Amino acid sequence: MEQRKEEKNKYSIIIPTYNERLNIALIVYLIFKHLRDVEFEIIVVDDGSPDGTQEVVKQLQQVYGEDHILLRPRPKKLGLGTAYIHGLKHASGNFVVIMDADLSHHPKYLPSFIKKQLETGASIVTGTRYVQGGGVHGWNLMRKLTSRGANVLAQTLLWPGVSDLTGSFRLYKKSVLEDIISSVVSKGYVFQMEMIVRASRKGYHIEEVPITFVDRVFGSSKLGGSEIVEYLKGLVYLLVTT
Amino acid sequence: MILLNMIRTEQCFSHLITCTMKHVVKILSILVTISAIWVGLLQTSIVPRSHTWLLPIYFVVSLGCYGLLMVGVGLMQFPTCPQEALLLQQDIMEAKEFLKQKGVDVSSD
Amino acid sequence: MELADRAVGFLLSFISLSIFTYYTFWVIILPFVDSDHFIHQYFLPQEYAILIPVFAGVTLLFFLCIFVGMVMFKSNKKKP
Numbered sequence: 465m466e467q468r469k470e471e472k473n474k475y476s477i478i479i480p481t482y483n484e485r486l487n488i489a490l491i492v493y494l495i496f497k498h499l500r501d502v503e504f505e506i507i508v509v510d511d512g513s514p515d516g517t518q519e520v521v522k523q524l525q526q527v528y529g530e531d532h533i534l535l536r537p538r539p540k541k542l543g544l545g546t547a548y549i550h551g552l553k554h555a556s557g558n559f560v561v562i563m564d565a566d567l568s569h570h571p572k573y574l575p576s577f578i579k580k581q582l583e584t585g586a587s588i589v590t591g592t593r594y595v596q597g598g599g600v601h602g603w604n605l606m607r608k609l610t611s612r613g614a615n616v617l618a619q620t621l622l623w624p625g626v627s628d629l630t631g632s633f634r635l636y637k638k639s640v641l642e643d644i645i646s647s648v649v650s651k652g653y654v655f656q657m658e659m660i661v662r663a664s665r666k667g668y669h670i671e672e673v674p675i676t677f678v679d680r681v682f683g684s685s686k687l688g689g690s691e692i693v694e695y696l697k698g699l700v701y702l703l704v705t706t
Numbered sequence: 707m708i709l710l711n712m713i714r715t716e717q718c719f720s721h722l723i724t725c726t727m728k729h730v731v732k733i734l735s736i737l738v739t740i741s742a743i744w745v746g747l748l749q750t751s752i753v754p755r756s757h758t759w760l761l762p763i764y765f766v767v768s769l770g771c772y773g774l775l776m777v778g779v780g781l782m783q784f785p786t787c788p789q790e791a792l793l794l795q796q797d798i799m800e801a802k803e804f805l806k807q808k809g810v811d812v813s814s815d
Numbered sequence: 816m817e818l819a820d821r822a823v824g825f826l827l828s829f830i831s832l833s834i835f836t837y838y839t840f841w842v843i844i845l846p847f848v849d850s851d852h853f854i855h856q857y858f859l860p861q862e863y864a865i866l867i868p869v870f871a872g873v874t875l876l877f878f879l880c881i882f883v884g885m886v887m888f889k890s891n892k893k894k895p
Contacts, residue, residue, distance in 0.1 A: 754846075756846060757843075757846045757847075760842045760861070760864060760865065763842075763864070763865055763868055763869070764838065764839075764842045764843070766868065766872070767834070767835075767838050767868050768835065768838075771831045771832070771834055771835040771838075772831075774827055774828075774830065774831035774834075775827075775828050775831040775832060775835075777824075777827055778824045778825065778826070778827030778828030778829075778830075778831060779824065779828050780824070781820060781821070781823060781824030781827060782821050782824030782825050782828060783824075784820065784821075784824070786817060788817075
């Protein structure tokens with residue numbers, strides 16, 4: 465019975481996009497290359513990109529089939545959190561993978577997420593950049609310093625039991641994601657942190673796999689003053705609400 | 707907009723009620739315990755009082771040092787992956803080649 | 816580049832460890848040593864063991880507040 469259930473697992477990969485016409489094509493190719501023999505669908509939630517991302521996705525549907533690539537656009541930029549909720553509504557799998565479209569998350573790690581989940585039966589498998597086998601490329605000293613400082617601050621204050629709080633390459637059981645996402649109110653960086661902290665407080669089983677994170681455009685994931693302040697606000701918010 | 711905010715605050719309140727022990731409470735109770743121990747030490751004066759009255763500030767300094775140490779160690783062992791960038795470039799070339807054949811528009815501008 | 820970052824990390828750890836050792840000596844061990852012992856000449860009087868950290872903490876908090884305040888002020892200005 466258990467065996468049969470495992471065979472029926474289906475993975476819905478939700479990718480929010482905005483002006484990613486080239487990257488979405490590349491990422492879809494790489495997903496199909498690395499995900500053999502599992503059932504999956506890719507849900508592209510495009511926030512009305514003016515650069516023709518949706519046309520490219522339609523071309524990709526011609527190549528790979530419309531049952532594998534779903535385009536679920538929204539009229540304008542409405543934020544990351546709601547993009548996931550929107551994608552989730554159309555997901556038919558029992559597992560949901562969330563990843564960024566800018567290729568900083570490489571699809572070659574998808575099999576290790578799935579394997580880890582099958583081995584441990586975890587509700588959430590999250591990619592971590594800060595352990596052996598993981599890593600980051602393309603960050604300058606300032607970026608490394610702030611990321612480290614932020615991590616130490618969060619670890620000492622929140623004790624989340626997860627080493628990488630702001631990473632957004634994760635695999636969720638669909639029911640679990642639906643459960644947490646409804647109670648999450650933050651935006652941006654803090655959104656990912658709130659998701660994992662709430663999940664850990666609710667006692668869900670969380671596992672980690674190492675991933676690498678390549679910033680292709682050097683310094684594109686910049687951390688300015690406002691991001692730092694948002695992060696601090698998020699920390700305080702999580703301290704008093706979870 | 708106001709309605710949305712109201713719904714949001716309502717959600718926050720319902721959270722405050724449903725969750726049993728907030729994290730702040732945990733941290734505060736630890737701090738209270740520590741200060742209770744300190745006051746106890748001051749009162750009983752097992753160790754001369756002149757030695758114990760500096761302990762809280764010593765605790766804070768240690769905490770600061772711990773934080774700085776963790777940042778330093780983290781920075782020292784920050785895992786980097788320069789080879790991954792090269793591999794990704796190869797993957798991108800391969801993907802572009804394939805997609806171009808299939809008639810997907812992969813011109814980058 | 817890579818090496819420089821690691822060196823900065825090492826420097827930070829080193830600074831933190833030295834501060835910790837020095838402070839531990841100053842606050843925990845020194846009171847048990849006779850006041851005419853030669854080691855006392857390497858440390859400032861006990862009052863400074865409070866004054867310096869408090870001063871450092873207040874300055875740090877002050878700069879943090881200024882930073883947060885400036886960022887919030889900027890983003891408030893941008894919105895309307």
